[in-house]
Amino acid sequence: MKHTLSVMVENQPGVLARVAGLFSRRGFNIDSLAVGQTENPAVSRMTIVVEGDDRIVEQVTKQLHKLIDVIKVGDITAEKYVDRELVMVKVNADAGQRGEIMLIADIFRARVIDFGRRTLTLECTGDEGKITAFEESLRPYGIKEMVRTGKVAMLRGTRFTSVENSGLDQDVE
Amino acid sequence: MEITAAQALVRCLEKENIEIIFGIPGAAIAPVYDALYNSKIKHVLVRHEQGAVHAADGYARATGRVGVCMATSGPGATNLVTGIANAYMDSVPMVVITGQVNTERVGTDAFQEVDTTGITIPITKHNFLLKDPAQLGETVKKAFYIASTGRPGPVLIDLPGDVTSSKIKFKYPENVKLRGYKPTYRGHPNMIKEAARLIDKAQRPVIYAGGGILNSSACGELKQLAETIDAPVTNTFMGLSSFPGDHPLYLGMLGLHGTRYANMAITECDLLIALGARFDDRVTGRISAFAPGARIIHIDIDPAEIGKNVKVNLPIVGDVKQILQALLTQVKKTERPEWHRRILELKDNYPMRYSREGGLKPQFIIERLYAETDGDSLVVTDVGQHQMWVAQYYRFKNPRMLISSGGLGTMGFGLPAAVGAQLGIPGQQVILITGDGSFQMTIQELSTVKEQKLPIKIFILNNQKLGMVRQFQQVYYEGRYMAVDFLFHPDFELLARAYGIDGFTIRSEEDAVSMLPGILESPGPALVNCLVYPGENVSPMVPAGRGIDEAIEFAEGENTL
Numbered sequence: 001m002k003h004t005l006s007v008m009v010e011n012q013p014g015v016l017a018r019v020a021g022l023f024s025r026r027g028f029n030i031d032s033l034a035v036g037q038t039e040n041p042a043v044s045r046m047t048i049v050v051e052g053d054d055r056i057v058e059q060v061t062k063q064l065h066k067l068i069d070v071i072k073v074g075d076i077t078a079e080k081y082v083d084r085e086l087v088m089v090k091v092n093a094d095a096g097q098r099g100e101i102m103l104i105a106d107i108f109r110a111r112v113i114d115f116g117r118r119t120l121t122l123e124c125t126g127d128e129g130k131i132t133a134f135e136e137s138l139r140p141y142g143i144k145e146m147v148r149t150g151k152v153a154m155l156r157g158t159r160f161t162s163v164e165n166s167g168l169d170q171d172v173e
Numbered sequence: 174m175e176i177t178a179a180q181a182l183v184r185c186l187e188k189e190n191i192e193i194i195f196g197i198p199g200a201a202i203a204p205v206y207d208a209l210y211n212s213k214i215k216h217v218l219v220r221h222e223q224g225a226v227h228a229a230d231g232y233a234r235a236t237g238r239v240g241v242c243m244a245t246s247g248p249g250a251t252n253l254v255t256g257i258a259n260a261y262m263d264s265v266p267m268v269v270i271t272g273q274v275n276t277e278r279v280g281t282d283a284f285q286e287v288d289t290t291g292i293t294i295p296i297t298k299h300n301f302l303l304k305d306p307a308q309l310g311e312t313v314k315k316a317f318y319i320a321s322t323g324r325p326g327p328v329l330i331d332l333p334g335d336v337t338s339s340k341i342k343f344k345y346p347e348n349v350k351l352r353g354y355k356p357t358y359r360g361h362p363n364m365i366k367e368a369a370r371l372i373d374k375a376q377r378p379v380i381y382a383g384g385g386i387l388n389s390s391a392c393g394e395l396k397q398l399a400e401t402i403d404a405p406v407t408n409t410f411m412g413l414s415s416f417p418g419d420h421p422l423y424l425g426m427l428g429l430h431g432t433r434y435a436n437m438a439i440t441e442c443d444l445l446i447a448l449g450a451r452f453d454d455r456v457t458g459r460i461s462a463f464a465p466g467a468r469i470i471h472i473d474i475d476p477a478e479i480g481k482n483v484k485v486n487l488p489i490v491g492d493v494k495q496i497l498q499a500l501l502t503q504v505k506k507t508e509r510p511e512w513h514r515r516i517l518e519l520k521d522n523y524p525m526r527y528s529r530e531g532g533l534k535p536q537f538i539i540e541r542l543y544a545e546t547d548g549d550s551l552v553v554t555d556v557g558q559h560q561m562w563v564a565q566y567y568r569f570k571n572p573r574m575l576i577s578s579g580g581l582g583t584m585g586f587g588l589p590a591a592v593g594a595q596l597g598i599p600g601q602q603v604i605l606i607t608g609d610g611s612f613q614m615t616i617q618e619l620s621t622v623k624e625q626k627l628p629i630k631i632f633i634l635n636n637q638k639l640g641m642v643r644q645f646q647q648v649y650y651e652g653r654y655m656a657v658d659f660l661f662h663p664d665f666e667l668l669a670r671a672y673g674i675d676g677f678t679i680r681s682e683e684d685a686v687s688m689l690p691g692i693l694e695s696p697g698p699a700l701v702n703c704l705v706y707p708g709e710n711v712s713p714m715v716p717a718g719r720g721i722d723e724a725i726e727f728a729e730g731e732n733t734l
């Protein structure tokens with residue numbers, strides 16, 4: 001099963017190497033990893049999607065916790081959350097196919113961000129399922145190049161994950 | 174007043190009450206060595222950086238304090254790697270200081286540049302590459318704090334030469350705050366209550382005590398618990414010396430080369446109380462056959478150890494000493510005569526034994542050393558068969574009296590670790606029991622022994638082989654012996670003399686009996702070459718993939734070459 005971990009880390013050089021190295025040396029499988037700054041510039045947030053049973057994910061969580069630069073680890077899989085991924089696809093698009101492709105883009109609320117003589121480049125955001133469906137729809141035209149960001153996630157409603165509150169996702173109402 | 178960051182570092186070390194540093198200088202670390210020139214901290218110049226890190230390790234294990242070692246960039250740092258990994262695996266508190274090329278050269282493959290922090294990420298508890306000299310005090314404080322608290326371990330600080338040469342205002346914080354590091358010490362009260370309940374309910378409890386007992390100085394509490402709940406105690410290799418070796422409740426070591434009665438007691442117990450131990454594969458054998466009928470209480474300071482290798486019924490995260498103190502107020506004084514009858518039966522049916530036929534047996538030497546020292550020596554070992562024989566035949570009376578490489582199994586650890594231990598506790602008799610293979614891996618530190626005037630007694634159990642590997646090939650490769658025989662050895666007695674150390678050779682039981690007392694009482698260092706029967710096997714032994722109750726013993730004829 002796939003788990004989504006929200007990992008708050010010190011915004012320090014080397015922290016990505018520590019986290020990535022931990023996954024590879026302990027044989028944990030990373031599905032995706034997205035990292036960037038948070039509202040607090042001293043803190044970065046990693047959203048890591050990891051594949052494994054509960055026991056493995058428990059080990060992943062505990063081993064992440066052992067890293068000094070990791071401030072907080074939360075498994076939000078079972079929580080209510082929103083998640084998004086962004087993809088850019090460069091797809092073959094001869095004059096005759098452009099109309100169809102634009103139609104598909106419309107359905108997925110994707111945007112055309114560049115076009116060449118025989119290609120269109122589209123941008124689309126959404127959850128993993130939508131992005132995968134988008135990719136599938138474009139595949140018949142011939143995808144020249146594609147890049148996905150990996151997913152980022154956030155709890156729904158007023159609940160939030162931060163480094164200040166202790167324990168995961170406290171309700172602050 | 175401004176001072177260099179290197180001078181500030183030395184002041185920080187003085188504030189941490191560091192009395193000794195093991196190391197070898199070089200260009201990148203030169204500013205720090207220069208700052209040591211006026212310090213009262215003793216620097217011990219070893220002969221190889223591996224010697225420095227193992228000596229700091231031996232010092233830390235003997236004294237319970239943080240060991241410190243130092244090396245230059247590049248090859249100095251890479252020579253430390255084995256020793257850092259060794260300390261990491263055995264949870265030894267250590268601060269490692271390395272020089273680095275100047276910051277503007279970092280990343281350019283400069284002369285003697287390696288990515289020291291990159292290389293050591295997986296084998297340190299944490300590491301730092303200091304780029305801002307103003308951060309020096311805080312970084313050093315953090316390093317000592319992280320190394321010595323929670324589950325201890327090595328922390329490395331990599332210091333570029335230009336950083337240590339810069340001028341800064343000296344500041345050493347009293348405390349540091351690390352929001353990502355908050356070890357748990359107090360066990361959860363409800364869990365402790367539940368543990369007391371499980372213990373009261375149990376008929377056949379066994380205590381399985383590891384190195385965590387020594388790290389948390391919980392030996393007194395361990396003994397009190399065992400006696401109160403009347404439960405037999407078995408030690409992991411790392412836990413040896415945490416429980417008195419001659420205590421009636423003691424079962425000896427468990428696992429791969431453990432006593433058969435300890436392993437059988439684990440198999441038959443209905444409650445396993447794991448204290449500061451990590452269910453290592455050398456302990457458990459086939460996991461599904463390990464304590465199959467038992468509920469398991471696992472007390473450990475490292476939450477990641479809980480549930481890693483076995484499923485436990487009751488986990489308690491925290492400092493084992495504090496948890497045992499709390500638990501002791503809740504358990505009832507109990508007697509378990511039936512369980513003890515069974516244990517005695519196991520001890521009678523499956524005693525530890527070896528045959529004295531066929532030459533001078535290594536076990537005999539260990540038994541004589543135990544008898545002659547009354548179990549009061551600090552014993553350091555290397556890695557191999559001799560190490561297991563020490564574990565089996567030397568009965569430790571007091572805590573921290575065995576220093577050995579457990580988790581990593583590093584041949585060559587022994588001699589430098591003995592150097593560190595002896596410097597840590599000058600009045601203590603230190604004996605090193607090593608193998609002819611291991612000893613030659615760090616033999617250069619004999620110079621350090623001599624130079625520092627350390628009265629270490631070194632016993633080489635010389636079987637002219639990599640004995641442990643020979644045994645492995647006998648058991649698993651039908652005796653196809655490959656690369657285990659030494660066709661040449663130096664004359665160790667002469668070699669000792671070359672280093673200005675007394676050398677002896679022991680060839681027989683008679684030699685051992687007559688020579689050991691004099692050797693042990695001599696005031697200086699001694700190197701004793703013990704020519705032991707070379708075909709001896711470590712027995713019992715749990716074959717790979719078997720349950721620990723399925724140990725085999727080697728019959729007389731099977732101790733072959």
Ligand SMILES: Cc1ncc(C[n+]2csc(CCOP(=O)(O)OP(=O)(O)O)c2C)c(N)n1
Pocket residue numbers: 555556557558559560582583584585607608609610611612634636638639640641642
């Ligand atoms: C650095 C290192 N290299 C290789 C090994 C593999 N190994 C384990 S035991 C052993 C033999 C040790 O020989 P010796 O020190 O003579 O001790 P003995 O087993 O003969 O008592 C070897 C090669 C190791 N543990 N460490």
